[in-house]
Amino acid sequence: MTGSSVSVPGGAPGGAPGEAPGAVPGGANVTPRGTARDDAARRHLWGHFTRQSAWDAGVPTLVRGEGHHVWDAAGRRYIDGLSGLFVVQAGHGRRVLAEAAARQAGELAYFPLWSFAHPPAIDLAERLADLAPGDLNRVFFTTGGSEAVETAFKLAKQYWKLQGRPGKYKVISRNIAYHGTTHGALSVTGVPGFKAPFEPLVPGAFKVPNTDIYRASEDLRDDPKAFGRWAADQIEVLIETEGPDSVAAVFLEPVQNAGGCFPPPPGYFERVREICDRHDVLLVSDEVICAFGRIGSIFACDDFGYVPDMITCAKGMASGYSPIGACLVSDRVYEPFAHGSTTFAHGYTFGGHPVSAAVAMANLDLFEEEDLTGRVKENAPAFRSTLERLHDLPIVGDVRGAGYFYAIELVRDKVTRETFSGDDAERLLRGFLTPALFEAGLYCRADDRGDPVVQLAPPLTVGQPEFDEIEQILRGVLSEAWTRL
Template identity: 65%
Template structure:
């Protein structure tokens, strides 16, 4: 498979790669391999595609980082940013507001399910999760239950990198270099049906079993000490674990029984990723708090939010009560204006419905990869899918540490990019490749992803 390349002369580094190697501390990246290995440089984007500094056109199969719902290069959004910047580039929401902040809060409250009507702005998803835990702790203190402070989340789930969000995150390897993290985070099993084949013929029973493990954790810790359960509608880390039938209905019952807040972490899942503004509605439950970010502005501005129900906000509205928490750039006016315009685009172009219309075809196209010996499972929902890679298809055996190093960090990222697809090889759980393209994509892009994945995974098979 070839792509159009405008090569730089051999041995002559691009100026950007040199600057990055010398000065840029990249996120979630190994710094020590540069400058020997040039830093990939992305220079522009248009629609569902990006271009690198060698002139290669690459399909953005991850929407940047599950973010760019409406695609790259939307000039109408650039114009919105310029207009808001000229009028008022910055003002905080620390006891004040601007027209765009108030308008976006009202719009999100209108779009959110049930009575989730109060919006607390952040600049990203981890901050939204941090805010939700702090709000839950203070909420229970305000209503006279000060011992309720613990959080139940799921094994292998990722909820952010701040010390509080890390405590909620179910990935031990992500925490070990930063321990001790904030106390109070406890784990229940996730909904990875592929790794529970005993439930293959009865996914509803699997949902009951997995939900009951959450109640078991609440009872073990003591209901008088547990403040919240944090769950993604479709769990990202580990590879797009979808909820079994009846799962969230049962979790909602459990939380109500033990007076525990249910937090729907929709940092990835909200704003059309699953064909709904908020994925909890698609999966049939109403949480007490939603955390969201990413697709709210399609990445054209840095913004996130915690959206709370009337139940949660009530004690904070009492005389003399404050929530002593906030962020300098939370609800940044330019990001808020961009979010409003982004939501307009999504509505006008009916992108939620586009996802619903195309999700089955997307899954079926990726499902063709199941004929490869290295592919064990294809799972997901909406425009959010994972291909799980296995060492042995019959036994579902995964890879050892050395094989993961060769495959996930050595071969796949560069090979996929070189072959024309930006997506995400990941082994925080078992080894998967995740795809989550912009919501403007259709069958042509699905076919392109499948063909590049097929070519690259066939090459990967030969390395094992």
């Protein structure tokens, strides 16, 4: 899971460094205190990435979704500005997806992929391979994004052992990047606050600078191509420092999520691909968030013109109607596993679950029937320009992203780019923005895993009316936030 917490009352964590903010404002958008369900939630349910004390005033409970809206237990409606958790690409309430799940459950509800196969997994693997770039023709199914990254990490290490190069075990990723919660994926992750409670982690994970040009040095800030070259070259510097014979893979998101939607500068991925090829290092495109139309294409590496050796994906594959993820693998990486007794001793009980695979197939049918990727490509400039209206607010420093995936960075001073930190960030994000945005009817994310941002990733079905509504809610809440500083 590459996205970890969201700006909703009680549904996001607080307290430890790197956590995304959350607070319960009270009122109609929580399950009323004292009801049997609220009491049960507070006694028994452990929220993910959640400050559990935030539920003392009541548990925010969502009960229904339709299109790009969700409703809470009190009947209040909210725009789903984050697609649940970067997941619900096709929108809520799509009966065709629920019906696909029911049909498959009635025919074959479960069977593992351990030594066996079933039609939904075969059909989905073939379809994903056809959609993927280059020779990424093998599909290893998981149940989510962290498992997909864990799979790629383990596969890279075994691949090099099979090549007679067991010393190639190190992996490189970017600062502040989030790649998942399992021990291997957490080691690849570059968010210190998420890692500290669980150290020591898997050894051999190293970090390079990310592509946050807004915070780049002044000599690079005004030259995106030069900045992209510099950022890519830091990967080569680290490979050469550690020794090419020790580095197995580089893990990069097409648009980095944590820190606030950092898109790649021009030429960045072309240069990274050259570096990986030169030093015989595998390139893993972590598209757990960015795949399935979030940036525009089914696979976001196509949006930026590079072909990786592996793609990790999950969230949007079934639009959240059933859990599924995958690691797509090139013919080159698969080849040593195709012969004799060689086995990738790795798997998941529910990986490639028949119901999930059937739902994913139906979801991809919707993508084709409604041209959801074309819709994103057509409307993305309007989404950007609508959000860029917020530049007139003194608290808005930067608006960045791609496709239907954007962040608004908040600053104390637009000229100096002074950020909020410590108590200021706690007061601004957790104390005001998180509850205020939700109260205003917008479910999104206020995040402080880097500099404070508000993130948006609505369902791919929205258009200009929803862009306008989101902008108006943000304008009102951010304007009030500025008066409270």
